[in-house]
Amino acid sequence: MMLSIIVPFYNAVSTLRSTVESLQLQTFPDIEILLIDDGSTDDGYVTAKDMARYDSRIRVFHQENRGVSSARNHGLDMALGRYVTFVDADDLVENIMYEELMSNLLYSKVDVCVTGIEANGVPVRDLPKDIKFLKGKKEIQGILIGNILWSPDYRSTIMPSACRLIIDRRLLEDNTIRFDTRLGFHEDFVFLIETLLKVNTACIDDRPFYKYVYKKKERKKRHSLSKMLESHKYIIGFLEALPKRSIDDIQRNIHFGLIRFITSVCENTCLKHSNSLNQQIIQLKKFYQELPPPDISGYMNQKTILFKNRLLFWLLSRRFFLMAIMVCWAVRFRASFRVVE
Secondary structure, eight states: OOEEEEEEESSOHHHHHHHHHHHHTOSOOSEEEEEEEESOSSSHHHHHHHHHHTOTTEEEEEEOSOOHHHHHHHHHHHOOSSEEEEOOTTOEEOTTHHHHHHHHHHHHTOSEEEEEEEETTEEEOOSOSSOOEEESHHHHIIIIIHHHHOOTTSSSOOOOOGGGEEEEHHHHHHTTOOOOTTOSSSHHHHHHHHHHTTOSEEEEEEEEEEEEOOOHHHHHHHSOHHHHHHHHHHHHHHHHHGGGTSOGGGHHHHHHHHHHHHHHIIIIIGGGSOOOHHHHHHHHHHHHHSSOOOSOGGGTTOTTSOHHHHHHHHHHHTTOHHHHHHHHHHHHHHHHHHHHO
């Protein structure tokens, strides 16, 4: 078996069949499709078993509801392929995706192949176009990890989705790399960085083969505020420890990533929920009082950092929570006003 495609699903009966059909139509023949039911309460498991009856490439597994990270790990434990990849149960893939990526991967004999992505029908131009093969930790960390973290010098932060990678399973096994089940948010971010830290060779194909479906309202409902805050706290600690494990060339990117996550707790997490102003202040106060301030003051004056981020970081570091919330409200109001115009 050459390639194992792991598809975790939870209450995805409305989309699961179309996702699996896009995998069945792959022009690359040597695949298995692992459907991991994460304790669904709808008819998703029945649908998966029905599809498996007519296609010997499909294997179906069930577990109690423990989250997408646990389901993906279950798939990794059951995989038989030399290479592994992931697909979400509401996404689609081009029928030539795995033939093209496996051709690149096998020809160049690399550890990982990364593909372009399309979000809600729009190509995400976040990968370098001219670079196809990367060799050595300096290139891989500088181009891939550095731009996953955040690089204001680059045109776009690389969207950290595990579904974009085909990975040599031996690399994961030899380094005991799995998804962190403590994370309910940004689990792909950590998995990608952990994986790419161990990679010595990689290839990039920026064609948007993977069709990502982003449903903002459903995503918002799926993640509770407490889960988001705990995950953000974990990520910040993860980034603070990262310099000891990476090359010096991406230290600036790590610090930019810290700025990004610290400010996004206020900007993108708390204000997504319909809590009262007083509740938001209490939540922010609790979060930032438990978070030791990282030493990133030397990076705050760089012109490539948005003024909004600099202002938010300054306010949050001085515990001016009400003013930070007001800045976020002003930014959102301005953005909605522009859309109306």
